[in-house]
Amino acid sequence: MASEYKIIGGDGREYGPVTLEEIRQWCEDGRVAAGTPVWRSDEQRWQPAGGWDELKWDLPTFTPAPPAPPPLRSDTVPASNPAPNADTAPAGFWIRLGAYILDWVILQALLTLLTLPWTEPLGKLQEAARTELQSPSPDYDLLARFFLISLAISLPLALAYNTFFLGRRGATPGKQLLGLRVVREDGTKLGYGQAAARYLAELVTLLTFGAGYVMIAFHPEKRALHDLIAGTRVLQRRMF
Secondary structure (H helix, E strand, C coil): CCCCEEEECCCCCEEEEECHHHHHHHHHCCCCCCCCEEEECCCCEEEEHHHCCCCCCCCCCCCCCCCCCCCCCCCCCCCCCCCCCCCEEECCHHHHHHHHHHHHHHHHHHHHHHCHHHHHHHHHHHHHHHHHHCCCCCCHHHHHHHHHHHHHHHHHHHHHHHHHHHHHHCCCHHHHHCCEEEEECCCCCCHHHHHHHHHHHHHHHHCCCCHHHHHHHHCCCCCCHHHHHHCEEEEEECCC
């Protein structure tokens, strides 16, 4: 029989029992920290979550303080929203720009791999478009074809990349490398739906020719235009 787990939430109450997959999800949601007391049925004992080998890799990279109770099952009382995290702060413009550049490099590498079978025709089309741009009488049909083909490849890839990583881990690889995490306004996990909505909202920010990104430097919570549209915040770990 599979082991079951219980925890002591930040309010001092006991939650569970739940399965291994459920408690792993709580860890990813940031509701179980490394120091949260966890009980396992097969050993009949309590110890910090970080002491259980099967949980320690699922624990958040930053620790809620104090950890709030996880979402409860239908036979329990609903849990409150997570408590504010003393170990994080709103991520500023420059560190977010750094994460954006890292993700751009990764996406370009993925794009190159994805289009490898069509390298030659795409390369010829790109060269032709470059030539037309320098021409006094450019072929707008060719330029439009190049632009639409580029969007048809890059936009779905970027949407899938951002939706998967933000929905699954709360951060793209570039953000993870710099200790950033994207959350809802109340501090909870995005989920795939809101992660996709956030990327689509970022397309609106792109239409502002950078003004929507510059908002990060002046907004009191360091939020870009697409954060305001999608109802998200970007946090970074405090450095002590």
